[in-house]
Amino acid sequence: MTITVCSMRNRKIKGDTDFMIILAPSILAADFKRLGQQIRDVDQAGAQYIHIDVMDGNFVPCISFGMPVISSIRSRTEKVFDVHMMVADPDRYVDVMRECGADIITVHAEACRHLDHTLRKIRGSGAKVGIALNPGTAVRVVEHVLELADMVLVMTVNPGFGGQEMIPYTLEKVRTIRRMCDDRKIPMDIQVDGGVDLNNIHRFLEAGANVIVTGTAVFRGDAAANTRAFLKKFEEFERQ
Ligand code: DX5
Numbered sequence: 001m002t003i004t005v006c007s008m009r010n011r012k013i014k015g016d017t018d019f020m021i022i023l024a025p026s027i028l029a030a031d032f033k034r035l036g037q038q039i040r041d042v043d044q045a046g047a048q049y050i051h052i053d054v055m056d057g058n059f060v061p062c063i064s065f066g067m068p069v070i071s072s073i074r075s076r077t078e079k080v081f082d083v084h085m086m087v088a089d090p091d092r093y094v095d096v097m098r099e100c101g102a103d104i105i106t107v108h109a110e111a112c113r114h115l116d117h118t119l120r121k122i123r124g125s126g127a128k129v130g131i132a133l134n135p136g137t138a139v140r141v142v143e144h145v146l147e148l149a150d151m152v153l154v155m156t157v158n159p160g161f162g163g164q165e166m167i168p169y170t171l172e173k174v175r176t177i178r179r180m181c182d183d184r185k186i187p188m189d190i191q192v193d194g195g196v197d198l199n200n201i202h203r204f205l206e207a208g209a210n211v212i213v214t215g216t217a218v219f220r221g222d223a224a225a226n227t228r229a230f231l232k233k234f235e236e237f238e239r240q
């Protein structure tokens, strides 16, 4: 399988194929009493991104955390801050999220009044640009704006809560988007988020995802050991 990705960090070259599989532990599932230490644990165990779920109680039912928390944890790690905006009209928060330390800002197509404008605004802020799609949203929604993005986030559960089971049909969406990008020779990270664990990770990788978000499966138990277990799975997949 060919995975072409945009370059951020830790690029691996496999044959003549750019190949980089990234682990993005979602701190939504962390123990907030010791958030700084948990971030250090996954950082030192080798996770490349920290996935940060911002929820507003409007686009999704829950309220998670926002700017003060993100700026506060910024000093805990130099890893990529991958900010997943589950908020209505995220355009309003692009600049402030960047100021708080976001390296990637991902917005939901369903939450943007003017998706094209918001994606350009993220690019203008200096952050990498991500577009997220809920499970029920058709992949054609991203068709015309692919060139404006570095990453497509295919939600593999309905957004709003950790610890759900992945929805199998979303894998077909990953395959379709990977094919669409390959056909158009667009280097693209494809992120999956929701219900990923050590038992089903290969299904997401085989479908063409290369940025893997996982909350519960990392932070339930020993976060460092779980991180290493995922990275080992990635290596095994790369060796296939
Ligand atoms: C869901 C969030 C996810 C969530 C994943 O709305 O976007 O990032 O934390 O959690 P798990 O891996 O537990 O499904």
Ligand code: ZN
Binding pocket: 026, 051, 052, 053, 084, 193, 213
């Ligand atoms: Zn997320």
